[in-house]
Amino acid sequence: MVEKNGSTKWEQHSQLLENLSVPRLIQKILAKKEATLTATGAIRATTGKYTGRSPKDKFIVRDAVSENLVDWGPVNQSIDEATFEKLYRKTTDYLKNQKELYRFKGFAGADPEYRLPLQVITEYAWHNLFARQLFITPNKEELANHQAEFTVLSAPGFIADPITDKTHSETFIIISFKKRIILIGGTEYAGEIKKSIFSVMNYLLPQREVLPMHCSANVGEEGEVALFFGLSGTGKTTLSADPYRRLIGDDEHGWSNRGVFNIEGGCYAKCINLSKEKEPQIYNAIRFGSVLENVSLDPETDLPDYSNTELTENTRAAYPIENMNNVVTPSVAGQPNAIIFLTADASGTLPPISKLTSEQAMYHFLSGYTSKLAGTERGVTEPQATFSACFGAPFLPLSPSVYAEMLGKKIKEHAVNVFLINTGWTGGSYGKGGERIKLSYTRAMVYAALAGELNNVDTVLDEIFGLQIPHEVPGVPEHLLVPANAWANIDDYQKNAQQLAMKFHNNFQKFTEASPSIQQAGPLYGKNL
Missing domain, CATH: 2.170.8.10 (Phosphoenolpyruvate Carboxykinase, domain 2)
Incomplete structure (x- = not known):
């Protein structure tokens, strides 16, 4: 039987190398020819055919602990305890037969009040270096007293048999909240390690009245905090790396009654x-x-x-x-003043920036619209319209309504301004005359929003999406602000915009628990169809 926290006595392995320094790990990586040393000093690894996450190969063990909490379905696929037990034994047997194993002991969560002690045991040295850079490294005293509450076992060389192991392919990512273990096999893509722990935090933190968020965050000179929500490729990392603001973190955060804290230690x-x-x-x-x-x-x-x-x-x-040059140390800050939802709209019809009412904020948070960009997941070769609840559905074990209700409460409690910014296309759709909105224009919009310059400006109503568009934004050409004005053919714009509006409505039908005011906060077009 699997022991809780994966507490198999790994110390019995003759070559279990624990919390090696960065130089020592790099020496191991190069000696084993796992990766290449580049001219910049970084190491470069390739991951074979798996160059992105494998969401269809991710499972959660269905047991007495998870049964009534997890939002079961296509995202949170279930696997039974017996199957997990068998696969755990196979994975550990495989790892024990490796000449060397690498263990990183550290934390997820920069706020000591809410941090999770974890350990990552890897087959590859470069995966251990990845974990060391992405999670929070303990000091000597913390390491001496470290007791892991969650264990990640990464065995990319172990290939599952879909027939006997009841997986969907040779790859598997399995979380057991009861045993507090994550199994990863059949894929060399290191991002699975990072995102599996984020899924764990999305399960644990709400039980402590802390909102976990798939967002980046930074803070201004006066302590004003901004959150940037968005899926991969929408600009969270880029826009939060601002020379005039200090970075809290680039991807994962918690929001407690103490303020905002980074879940990770790296980018x-x-x-x-x-x-x-x-x-x-x-x-x-x-x-x-x-x-x-x-x-x-x-x-x-x-x-x-x-x-x-x-x-x-x-x-x-x-x-x-x-x-990074300009960061908050430790990665904690106060209550947010502004929230920015980022979307990379491939249809080219959403406004580059709009200010949201509280109801619209909840609507767009639950919708989580973007165009999934090429390469983020296996099989995605060009942008595809997608709706990912809370801008992070693949990592949400609980119902989206849990996170949405928490966000709505915090927005009202702290009177947070919320904006929707499109970092995608303008003047046409992707591949059909549209161009990606310039980063310099997006930055200008962000600056104006965070500086309060858009709080009292005149706005124009987008008659299709029902969004309020600022009449002007310093540093941004006026004709780009209203999407229809940037298109050469107004009929093409109307057609594409209406199609996207209907996608919003069709997607939102599943949120039956949302209040009538939130359900009515979507696009104007198609509302009564």
Whole structure:
């Protein structure tokens, strides 16, 4: 039987290497030829055919602990206890037969009041370096007293048999909340380690009245906190890396009655087309100790070629948050003043920026609309319209209504301004005349929103989506603010916008528990159809 917390006596393994320093891990990585040392000092690993998450291969063990809490369905697929027990034994037997294993002991959660002690045991040294950079590393005293409350076992070389192991493929990511164990096998993509722990925090924190959020966060000179919600590729990491504001974190946070805290100790940035000119903070953060995932290298200089998509568009860089120039240490701050929902709209019809009422904020939080970008998940080769509740449905074990109700309560309690910003296309749809909105324009919109410059400006009503569009934003061409004005053919715009509006309505039908005022806060077009 599986012991709770995965407390198999790993110490009996003759070569269990624990909390190795970054240089020692890099020595191991290079000696075992797991990855390449680049000219920047970062190591570069490739992950084979799995260059993104495998959501269809993710399961939660259905038992007495999870039965009545987990929102079971296509996202939270169930697997029975007996099947988990068998797969756990196979995975541990496989790991015990490896010459060396690597263990990282650390934490998730920068606020000591809510942090989760965890351990990550990996087959690959570079996966352990990844965990060290993404989670919070303990000091000597914390390490001496560390008692892991959750264990991740990463065995990419162990291949499941779908018939005998009852998985969907050779790959599996399985969470047992009862045993407090995560099994990962059949995939080398390191992002599964990070996101599985985020799923755990999304399960545990609400039980302590803390809202877990898939968002980045930063803070201004006067202590004003901003949250940036959005799915992968919408700009959370880029927009929160602001030279004029200090970074709290780039992807995962908790919001308690004490304020906001980073769940992680590092950043996991998409680096497709990364350049020093456009994103200097992220570019300069990728140095010795950083992990590059599936980034192509110049064959002569060994410099990263961030424009090369030969391996995948989902190229990634993992680095400690301290590599950024302007960060909050420790990664905790006060109550938020502003929330920005980010969406990368491939239809090119959503306004670049709009201010939301409290009802619209709840509507768009539950909707979580974006266009899923190429490479983020296996099989996605071009943007696809998708709705991901709370901008993070793949990582939410509980019902979306749990998180939405918590957010709505906090928005009202702290009088938070909420904006919807489209970082996607304008002037046409993706591949049909549209262009990606310039980052400089998006930054100008963010600055104006956070500075309060849009609180009292005149607005224009978007007659299809029912959103209030600022008449002007400093630094942004006026014709871009109203999407219809940027299209060459108004009929094409109307058609695409109406189609997207109906997708919103069709998606929201499942949120029957939402109040009438929230249900009526969606697009105007199609509301009574």
